[in-house]
Amino acid sequence: MIGALIYAVAINYFLIPNRIGEGGVTGLTALGYYTFSIPPALTNVVLNGILILIGFKFLKRETGFYTLWAILWISLFLRIPVFFPYHTDQTVIAAISGGVLMGIAMGLIFRAKGTIAGSTILAKIINRYYGIRNGSAMLFFDLTVAIPSGLIIGFQNMLLTVLELYISAVVLNKYLEAFGAKRSVLVFSTQNQAIGEALTSNLGQGVTMLKATGFYHQQDTDVLFYVCSNQDWTVVMPIIMSIDPKALVVTDQIRSVRGMQLSNL
Incomplete structure (x- = not known):
């Protein structure tokens, strides 16, 4: 109206x-x-x-x-x-x-x-x-x-x-x-478990852990995948940096999210 x-x-x-x-x-x-x-x-x-x-x-x-x-x-x-x-x-x-x-x-x-x-x-x-x-x-x-x-x-x-x-x-x-848009976040860190728990407890939203292999050293590692709103984005980075200041964080702007609810990821 x-x-x-x-x-x-x-x-x-x-x-x-x-x-x-x-x-x-x-x-x-x-x-x-x-x-x-x-x-x-x-x-x-x-x-x-x-x-x-x-x-x-x-x-x-x-x-x-x-x-x-x-x-x-x-x-x-x-x-x-x-x-x-x-x-x-x-x-x-x-x-x-x-x-x-x-x-x-x-x-x-x-x-x-x-x-x-x-x-x-x-x-x-x-x-x-x-x-x-x-x-x-x-x-x-x-x-x-x-x-x-x-x-x-x-x-x-x-x-x-x-x-x-x-x-x-x-x-x-x-x-x-x-x-209305969302941000996707990929986190490469040795502290991904702690980062995932902190994001879930602070924002009440599920986090996905992906299995990856580094090409150069051929070492298996976990990659954290997270989708959040632009409003939550202002909180996400401080949480990640407070746990691992050396973490590699890759973000991208996405226009929409369809399907499974974020809390179920």
């Missing part, structure tokens, strides 16, 4: 008052408003209803229901009268502000296991089956609507729309990476 509110504010207060378009279904709602004065809330419900049916087929039912919930609230918030629309001659400010708000709004909704339908449903499907980041996939689909919109809103506003879409995609990717 908070994400839906921020999304509606971005449209009603920053984009529409400055005649800036959008991508996907939202872009079509803006074009319908500019051209035929069709209420954005009506277009939003009709077009997104079709895409939600597609989402139910390719995504989890939970995602479909949360998407429907988000769309209903976005449509409701779009109907609230606009009291202080942001009009400015420096329309790039409106494009940047709208893009940041859009990215934050979609990040909140994505983190709550929903989408805003439109291109975000297509982006979710692409992310699920091909691993492409949500923001990047969404940007691709949005541009297919935003670029032709220049025929209606003008070339300058089309460029501003592309800028807004790019900013929202970057903010969305960064938001999901900060709050």
Whole structure:
């Protein structure tokens, strides 16, 4: 609901008052408003209803229901009268502000296991089956609507729309990476047993011990494998270094973890 509110504010207060378009279904709602004065809330419900049916087929039912919930609230918030629309001659400010708000709004909704339908449903499907980041996939689909919109809103506003879409995609990717991505950790140490016990007791999460063989000396050794959130990462390194300051630690950013729960590793 908070994400839906921020999304509606971005449209009603920053984009529409400055005649800036959008991508996907939202872009079509803006074009319908500019051209035929069709209420954005009506277009939003009709077009997104079709895409939600597609989402139910390719995504989890939970995602479909949360998407429907988000769309209903976005449509409701779009109907609230606009009291202080942001009009400015420096329309790039409106494009940047709208893009940041859009990215934050979609990040909140994505983190709550929903989408805003439109291109975000297509982006979710692409992310699920091909691993492409949500923001990047969404940007691709949005541009297919935003670029032709220049025929209606003008070339300058089309460029501003592309800028807004790019900013929202970057903010969305960064938001999901900060709050949803994981880190994988490989630890090479003679104290791996103690490090594993410390990580488990402090973070309440399972650790995996792998068998490895050093190529040069042909010696068998244990390698500790651990997956953690970015928030926990700030605690993981101090724990490892406090037990073995000479430990070799290799980390990598991973976008998602599926399957067995981490606590069962």
